[in-house]
Amino acid sequence: MSALLEIRGLDVVFDGFRAISGLDLSVEQGELRFLIGPNGAGKTTLIDVVTGLTRPAAGTVRFGGEELVGRREHEIVRLGVGRTFQTSVVFEELTVLENLDLAASFRRPLWSLLRRRRGASPAVERALSTTGLSGLAGQRAGILSHGQRQWLEIGMLIAQEPRLLLLDEPVAGMSLDERARTGELLTEIARDHTVIVVEHDMDFLRRYASQVTVLHEGAVLVEGSVEQVRADPRVQEVYLGRAREEAGDVVR
Numbered sequence: 001m002s003a004l005l006e007i008r009g010l011d012v013v014f015d016g017f018r019a020i021s022g023l024d025l026s027v028e029q030g031e032l033r034f035l036i037g038p039n040g041a042g043k044t045t046l047i048d049v050v051t052g053l054t055r056p057a058a059g060t061v062r063f064g065g066e067e068l069v070g071r072r073e074h075e076i077v078r079l080g081v082g083r084t085f086q087t088s089v090v091f092e093e094l095t096v097l098e099n100l101d102l103a104a105s106f107r108r109p110l111w112s113l114l115r116r117r118r119g120a121s122p123a124v125e126r127a128l129s130t131t132g133l134s135g136l137a138g139q140r141a142g143i144l145s146h147g148q149r150q151w152l153e154i155g156m157l158i159a160q161e162p163r164l165l166l167l168d169e170p171v172a173g174m175s176l177d178e179r180a181r182t183g184e185l186l187t188e189i190a191r192d193h194t195v196i197v198v199e200h201d202m203d204f205l206r207r208y209a210s211q212v213t214v215l216h217e218g219a220v221l222v223e224g225s226v227e228q229v230r231a232d233p234r235v236q237e238v239y240l241g242r243a244r245e246e247a248g249d250v251v252r
């Protein structure tokens with residue numbers, strides 16, 4: 001059986017600078033895969049390519065057997081790939097429920113948007129209960145705490161019913177409690193979705209990651225369990241070459 005996401009020979013070049021270089025990556029259906037690597041390793045660029053924001057100079061990105069390279073962003077969303085951005089996409093004046101409903105509408109056919117619906121759609125209901133935001137459904141998104149807002153963004157993705165979710169640093173700026181809740185949330189989401197998480201936070205990885213891919217200079221350096229990755233001398237060298245604190249985090 002082939003992987004849900006299969007990337008081969010990927011090159012991304014910005015003004016002559018090779019940000020991704022001959023990258024190969026396979027992610028199986030149902031995986032919760034963590035992506036790490038020093039600053040500038042190409043993690044965000046990789047997500048940008050999969051979601052159609054950046055066009056590669058070479059290579060293929062196959063998702064469920066479909067080629068994604070050359071497709072536009074909204075087409076890729078419709079095929080079942082969703083992502084969060086580092087900047088927020090929540091509408092503060094709308095309620096939690098309205099934000100979820102709006103997100104869900106991106107994948108609904110036009111006729112269903114014109115039809116008056118009573119109550120929330122099943123996809124929106126699921127997003128509310130999975131993220132634990134049901135009690136806040138009628139509240140304006142502007143009043144949410146930082147953590148609740150991040151969960152709403154994840155909920156907005158789930159409401160689009162994607163098969164693959166790409167999350168860029170979902171616990172950045174969160175309290176310890178919020179991180180723990182997010183870890184549980186990702187684990188739960190991964191029961192019926194495939195999830196790729198870019199994350200720098202090593203404590204978080206140790207607790208929630210099973211498979212980790214380490215990127216370095218635009219290519220895959222090492223893949224394996226958290227323990228395998230931490231013990232690998234190449235990973236230690238890459239981080240030691242960058243910043244002592246970052247290395248300390250990885251190899252501790």
Ligand SMILES: Nc1ncnc2c1ncn2[C@@H]1O[C@H](COP(=O)(O)OP(=O)(O)OP(=O)(O)O)[C@@H](O)[C@H]1O
Nearest residue numbers: 014015017019037038039040041042043044045046
């Ligand atoms: N639009 C762009 N134009 C020029 N260079 C870019 C562009 N986007 C990214 N880069 C460069 O490509 C390289 C990879 O960047 P990318 O943001 O993917 O790394 P990253 O692993 O996500 O890093 P970080 O952990 O700092 O977010 C970096 O050297 C970056 O400066």
